[in-house]
Amino acid sequence: MTHATTADTAASRGQARRGGWRLAARCLAAVLALIGLVLAAGGIWLIALDGSWYYAPAGLGLVLVAVLLWRQEMAALQLYLLVWLATVAWAFWEVGTDWWAQVPRLVAPTVILLAMLVMLPALGRRRAPARGTAQ
Amino acid sequence: MSINPVTGNRLTGRAAACGTAALLALALAPPELLAQDASPAGDGTQAQEPAAPDAPAAARTPPGDRAARDRAPRPQPDVGRDWPFYGGGADAQRFSPLDQITPDNVAGLERAFVYRTGDMPSEAAEGKYAAETTPLKIGDALVMCSAKNVLISIDAATGEENWRYDTGVPDEAIPYSASCRGVSAYTAPELPADAPCKSRVIEGTIDAKLVAVDLADGTPCEGFGENGMVDLWTDIGERVPGWYAVTAPPAVVRGVIVTGAQVKDGQAEDAPSGVIRGFDAVTGEFLWAWDLGNPDNADGPPEGEVYTRGTPNMWATAAADEELGYVYLPMGNSSVDYYGSNRSEAENRWATSLVALDVLTGEPVWHFQTVRHDVWDYDLGSQPTLLDYPGPDGTPVPALLLPSKQGDLYILDRETGAPLTPVGEVEAPTTGDVEPEFIAESQPVSEWHVLREPELTGRDMWGFTPIDQLWCRIRFRLAEYAGYLTPPSAERRWIQYPGYNGGSDWGSVAVDTQRGVIVANYNDVPNFNRLIPREEADARGLRPINDKRPGAQGGTNAEGAGDAQAGAPYAIDVNAGWRNDVTGIPCTSPPYGGIRAIDLETGETLWDEPLGTARRNGPFGLPSGLPMKIGTPNNGGSVITQSGLVFIGAATDNLFRAIDIDTGETLWSDVLPAGGQANPITYEVDGTQYVLIAATGHHFMETPTGDYIVAYKLPDR
Numbered sequence: 001m002t003h004a005t006t007a008d009t010a011a012s013r014g015q016a017r018r019g020g021w022r023l024a025a026r027c028l029a030a031v032l033a034l035i036g037l038v039l040a041a042g043g044i045w046l047i048a049l050d051g052s053w054y055y056a057p058a059g060l061g062l063v064l065v066a067v068l069l070w071r072q073e074m075a076a077l078q079l080y081l082l083v084w085l086a087t088v089a090w091a092f093w094e095v096g097t098d099w100w101a102q103v104p105r106l107v108a109p110t111v112i113l114l115a116m117l118v119m120l121p122a123l124g125r126r127r128a129p130a131r132g133t134a135q
Numbered sequence: 136m137s138i139n140p141v142t143g144n145r146l147t148g149r150a151a152a153c154g155t156a157a158l159l160a161l162a163l164a165p166p167e168l169l170a171q172d173a174s175p176a177g178d179g180t181q182a183q184e185p186a187a188p189d190a191p192a193a194a195r196t197p198p199g200d201r202a203a204r205d206r207a208p209r210p211q212p213d214v215g216r217d218w219p220f221y222g223g224g225a226d227a228q229r230f231s232p233l234d235q236i237t238p239d240n241v242a243g244l245e246r247a248f249v250y251r252t253g254d255m256p257s258e259a260a261e262g263k264y265a266a267e268t269t270p271l272k273i274g275d276a277l278v279m280c281s282a283k284n285v286l287i288s289i290d291a292a293t294g295e296e297n298w299r300y301d302t303g304v305p306d307e308a309i310p311y312s313a314s315c316r317g318v319s320a321y322t323a324p325e326l327p328a329d330a331p332c333k334s335r336v337i338e339g340t341i342d343a344k345l346v347a348v349d350l351a352d353g354t355p356c357e358g359f360g361e362n363g364m365v366d367l368w369t370d371i372g373e374r375v376p377g378w379y380a381v382t383a384p385p386a387v388v389r390g391v392i393v394t395g396a397q398v399k400d401g402q403a404e405d406a407p408s409g410v411i412r413g414f415d416a417v418t419g420e421f422l423w424a425w426d427l428g429n430p431d432n433a434d435g436p437p438e439g440e441v442y443t444r445g446t447p448n449m450w451a452t453a454a455a456d457e458e459l460g461y462v463y464l465p466m467g468n469s470s471v472d473y474y475g476s477n478r479s480e481a482e483n484r485w486a487t488s489l490v491a492l493d494v495l496t497g498e499p500v501w502h503f504q505t506v507r508h509d510v511w512d513y514d515l516g517s518q519p520t521l522l523d524y525p526g527p528d529g530t531p532v533p534a535l536l537l538p539s540k541q542g543d544l545y546i547l548d549r550e551t552g553a554p555l556t557p558v559g560e561v562e563a564p565t566t567g568d569v570e571p572e573f574i575a576e577s578q579p580v581s582e583w584h585v586l587r588e589p590e591l592t593g594r595d596m597w598g599f600t601p602i603d604q605l606w607c608r609i610r611f612r613l614a615e616y617a618g619y620l621t622p623p624s625a626e627r628r629w630i631q632y633p634g635y636n637g638g639s640d641w642g643s644v645a646v647d648t649q650r651g652v653i654v655a656n657y658n659d660v661p662n663f664n665r666l667i668p669r670e671e672a673d674a675r676g677l678r679p680i681n682d683k684r685p686g687a688q689g690g691t692n693a694e695g696a697g698d699a700q701a702g703a704p705y706a707i708d709v710n711a712g713w714r715n716d717v718t719g720i721p722c723t724s725p726p727y728g729g730i731r732a733i734d735l736e737t738g739e740t741l742w743d744e745p746l747g748t749a750r751r752n753g754p755f756g757l758p759s760g761l762p763m764k765i766g767t768p769n770n771g772g773s774v775i776t777q778s779g780l781v782f783i784g785a786a787t788d789n790l791f792r793a794i795d796i797d798t799g800e801t802l803w804s805d806v807l808p809a810g811g812q813a814n815p816i817t818y819e820v821d822g823t824q825y826v827l828i829a830a831t832g833h834h835f836m837e838t839p840t841g842d843y844i845v846a847y848k849l850p851d852r
Binding site for chain 2: 035038039042043045046049050051052055058094095098100101103104105107108109
């Protein structure tokens with residue numbers, strides 16, 4: 001009885017913790033998916049207009065990040081790091097140290113990077129039980 | 136490709152800006168074409184005419200009959216203790232020999248007084264105020280006009296009011312803006328020393344009156360027109376308030392007042408005339424008219440007729456040449472700015488030209504056209520500056536410096552109009568779906584100095600996030616753009632860069648002939664335009680100012696943002712500053728304006744800095760408080776002092792600042808109580824140097840409206 005109660009409490013505590021992180025991760029994933037879809041669609045349009053090739057892959061990358069984040073996989077952060085590094089490289093290639101010109105290129109992607117880092121505790125939870133099952 | 140050669144250049148390497156992509160495409164004209172263009176009568180159209188002075192064909196009334204008074208050159212007051220002309224001295228160099236305030240002590244500058252004119256917008260005039268006031272300083276007094284033309288004299292040391300005279304301008308007379316850039320002063324040599332109005336203040340009003348009052352007490356000059364007033368609506372046609380308005384100080388040359396008027400842009404082909412008229416400075420008597428559409432109207436049109444309608448007008452400030460007896464008119468474009476196929480030959484010949492007019496006869500002597508077949512509203516907005524400049528054989532000759540809205544700086548011989556600095560030809564794209572036959576195939580370009588920045592590329596698109604930036608990049612690719620001479624289009628938007636605010640606008644440039652330095656502030660902002668087919672314009676309810684119907688739009692909004700251009704097949708829609716249509720944030724990256732020092736001898740850039748900080752700008756219209764230089768749009772010029780300081784407000788950050796003329800470094804600044812879109816002045820009273828600027832704001836620049844006249848001096852020892 002007592003044992004069962006303790007187990008229930010622990011389980012519900014763990015459930016709540018995981019649930020909170022899951023909610024946060026999924027909210028961010030939804031936002032990133034939306035941004036990614038807009039960037040991808042606009043980026044494809046821009047390529048069709050003979051414009052920059054940055055936005056479409058960056059948008060698709062974000063959509064993938066969003067999918068991985070939804071599933072709370074660590075790969076979400078790893079992939080986003082890639083997107084962010086590629087963005088920084090592209091931004092400096094385009095406008096160098098013109099910091100005002102860097103505002104649209106670097107600020108929002110870096111804010112997303114910080115949000116992804118905050119999500120760190122929410123990531124990798126799915127994998128651990130999976131690995132456990134395999135053992 | 137390595138680090139961005141375009142945008143990186145814009146912040147760091149403006150010195151190299153002369154080598155713009157646009158200029159790379161420039162095909163140097165063969166010498167004979169250059170010579171033709173340089174000829175005094177070069178009318179700038181493809182069909183050049185022989186190099187003869189701009190003399191009318193018919194014999195004219197001898198000047199003596201029209202200007203019976205003594206019209207010999209008279210000595211002009213000097214700038215220094217006083218600021219006797221809008222541009223400082225008679226040469227409009229905006230340079231003062233004062234040197235009490237120096238780069239070393241300017242940091243200690245403090246407010247001497249703040250005077251309030253009391254002229255603030257009524258509810259009906261809200262959002263239409265841009266006073267742009269620059270006072271004169273004569274004797275112990277400052278004399279100025281307010282936004283709605285109240286004439287005011289205040290004590291130059293204390294700011295106490297001496298007198299005021301309200302010209303009674305109604306709100307409905309406000310054209311695009313309630314502006315009165317300045318007044319002119321004139322002392323009549325033929326009047327006895329104690330006669331009333333011996334020295335008088337002359338003002339043109341936005342309800343098109345020419346007003347003269349006594350400098351001493353503000354009493355209207357009885358002998359001038361009717362009780363001190365001449366009605367400029369005479370022979371113009373139907374009185375439509377706000378369509379015909381004077382916003383610039385009139386020029387006075389040899390006792391002749393010369394004025395044009397602002398004809399509100401974009402309303403109709405059948406608009407008030409751009410006629411330039413001369414009046415006697417003592418009696419206000421009409422002396423002559425220069426109606427470029429009909430030279431036979433020199434003595435006024437025949438009974439029942441009016442001056443030629445819709446002709447290019449002069450809203451900017453002319454330069455007066457007392458010695459040669461000429462007035463230099465920076466002419467604007469025809470009333471319908473963005474469509475030209477139905478313009479007359481005369482319009483094509485004179486539009487967007489600098490015209491030298493003989494004030495004794497009212498006849499043109501020479502002219503220099505800066506844009507052929509102007510379809511961009513590239514009115515000449517700056518007051519030309521008079522100076523001596525080396526002629527072809529190296530000997531200094533009377534010259535003038537002409538900045539344009541396209542950003543070209545020209546130096547011309549004042550007697551002949553011949554360029555003293557190299558002028559080239561640039562091939563122009565004749566694309567566009569509207570009137571390719573009308574678009575000029577080539578345009579003149581200054582090969583000496585241009586304020587214009589390199590052509591825009593996709594990389595220059597901006598926003599706060601990648602999403603709004605992407606949207607601007609898509610819009611950029613969708614728009615017509617083939618450099619700064621891209622012709623207007625109707626199917627798609629076209630990019631006009633620089634936009635109609637310049638380059639150099641009415642703030643003009645300042646020139647220090649001793650140091651050999653020109654100081655020029657400029658805008659670096661594109662417009663995003665589209666011609667609107669008539670049917671669509673009708674559906675949108677775009678009507679000209681004389682045909683207002685209930686629910687009609689146009690005529691009161693930002694210039695060109697839906698102007699009817701009645702009589703032309705297209706109306707015009709200007710997105711000034713190319714704001715993102717979703718977020719309102721500019722689609723191009725900063726800077727949006729700068730200030731530059733140019734070597735007067737070589738035309739080379741000495742320094743170039745963004746003008747204006749980000750303190751009032753931020754996302755969602757919130758002020759960011761950031762002190763970093765961003766380079767904002769600006770309106771209003773600078774003043775240079777002998778001690779090596781440049782004073783300027785102009786930017787949209789509401790700062791008034793002192794800049795080191797040698798380095799471009801800002802040494803001092805003060806937060807003004809409203810926008811500083813006005814030309815500052817400097818003067819001296821009892822051995823103390825003052826610097827003054829009007830903080831009256833500007834609706835188009837989106838700075839707060841005010842009625843403040845703010846004076847500064849060093850603390851008392």
